[in-house]
Amino acid sequence: MSTVLTARSRWIRIRDHLIEAGAPAFRFRQLLSAWQSSSAETFADVHSLPAALRADLAERFGPRLHPLTLLDVQQDEQVEKVLFASETGARIETVVSHYRAGWDSMCVSSQAGCGLGCTFCATGAVGLVRNLSADEIVAQVMHPHWIRDGRPRPASVAFMGMGEALANPHLFDALTLLTDEGFAGMSARRVTVSTVGFAPNLARLVERHPQVTITLSVHSPFSQERARMIPLEERFPLAQNLDILDRHAAVNRRKTYLAYLLIAGVNDSDGHLGALADLVRRRSRPELFHISVIRYNEAAGAVPEYRAPSSRHVDEFVNGLLHRGVHATRRRQLGTGIDAACGQLHATYLALDSRRVAPVDTELIPITPVSC
Numbered sequence: 508m509s510t511v512l513t514a515r516s517r518w519i520r521i522r523d524h525l526i527e528a529g530a531p532a533f534r535f536r537q538l539l540s541a542w543q544s545s546s547a548e549t550f551a552d553v554h555s556l557p558a559a560l561r562a563d564l565a566e567r568f569g570p571r572l573h574p575l576t577l578l579d580v581q582q583d584e585q586v587e588k589v590l591f592a593s594e595t596g597a598r599i600e601t602v603v604s605h606y607r608a609g610w611d612s613m614c615v616s617s618q619a620g621c622g623l624g625c626t627f628c629a630t631g632a633v634g635l636v637r638n639l640s641a642d643e644i645v646a647q648v649m650h651p652h653w654i655r656d657g658r659p660r661p662a663s664v665a666f667m668g669m670g671e672a673l674a675n676p677h678l679f680d681a682l683t684l685l686t687d688e689g690f691a692g693m694s695a696r697r698v699t700v701s702t703v704g705f706a707p708n709l710a711r712l713v714e715r716h717p718q719v720t721i722t723l724s725v726h727s728p729f730s731q732e733r734a735r736m737i738p739l740e741e742r743f744p745l746a747q748n749l750d751i752l753d754r755h756a757a758v759n760r761r762k763t764y765l766a767y768l769l770i771a772g773v774n775d776s777d778g779h780l781g782a783l784a785d786l787v788r789r790r791s792r793p794e795l796f797h798i799s800v801i802r803y804n805e806a807a808g809a810v811p812e813y814r815a816p817s818s819r820h821v822d823e824f825v826n827g828l829l830h831r832g833v834h835a836t837r838r839r840q841l842g843t844g845i846d847a848a849c850g851q852l853h854a855t856y857l858a859l860d861s862r863r864v865a866p867v868d869t870e871l872i873p874i875t876p877v878s879c
């Protein structure tokens with residue numbers, strides 16, 4: 508195991524229970540095998556286990572093998588957006604993009620809502636309902652829905668759904684469950700954690716999971732302006748996060764992505780372009796930084812004055828970065844038609860449910876308080 512799972516992980520509690528109950532070691536492996544590759548949704552569906560053991564596990568850990576229930580699926584040509592319900596009733600959105608090149612990428616949520624209040628983001632307008640547990644995060648990836656009809660499970664996972672992943676302490680257990688060969692066994696390089704810059708946990712991430720890909724949201728090279736877009740800037744400035752990523756580049760030699768959400772008349776001037784390019788050129792290993800320019804989506808709940816720039820201007824901005832010697836591409840966006848693109852995972856049902864979900868979730872997870 509690459510890093511140690513905490514006792515909060517359900518899998519650790521299940522394994523410990525099986526040991527205490529005197530079950531042979533292969534029973535745990537049978538259970539994991541069903542979790543990884545079968546259509547079993549409940550313990551009762553795991554027919555490789557004796558009936559008495561299935562009943563015992565269901566009684567102790569709840570009936571569901573995956574602690575999420577599929578509620579709804581929306582699809583457009585290339586995107587599938589799925590709504591799950593947790594065992595406590597929270598709603599969680601997960602999105603899979605089917606790229607024409609032949610591979611699938613999954614966007615998972617780390618929190619129900621988000622408390623960081625970024626002004627361009629619909630999820631931020633909802634507020635934080637609660638952190639998702641590691642098991643709930645991983646269940647979005649491992650749910651049997653994705654492998655029905657013989658489909659392969661999506662090859663890459665990005666923490667770009669609802670929530671700031673690094674504000675959730677359960678992220679680290681989730682990453683271990685996803686990447687450890689004894690559990691989901693995904694390549695860490697195919698897992699991306701996106702953050703607006705929660706510096707203490709960014710430092711922890713590069714230390715504990717150095718192969719995981721990181722995307723840091725920049726959105727403005729100017730601190731005061733960035734703080735208006737991302738209030739967390741006042742607590743953990745961009746410069747502090749970039750210092751961590753400089754060390755990461757020097758030690759682990761991993762490419763890091765900087766996301767830049769282009770908003771018309773806000774952060775798309777020549778002055779922004781030049782300062783952004785300088786920001787990258789000042790890095791200790793600038794060749795290991797890549798800017799992904801994203802056209803703003805007019806998401807519900809965001810500042811009403813924000814507008815999308817023209818598609819041509821986005822291309823010009825990318826070309827301007829390239830001319831200044833900075834690696835940059837425009838990020839393709841799929842799923843705008845079903846509100847599944849960046850900043851659009853606002854979940855009408857979450858907004859509707861937030862007042863009623865919060866009280867029943869009070870047993871779950873003290874969150875790291877963030878002033879924003």
Ligand code: SF4
Nearest residue numbers: 621625628631670671
């Ligand atoms: S952009 Fe991310 S951190 Fe900011 S409010 Fe939205 S979900 Fe939260």
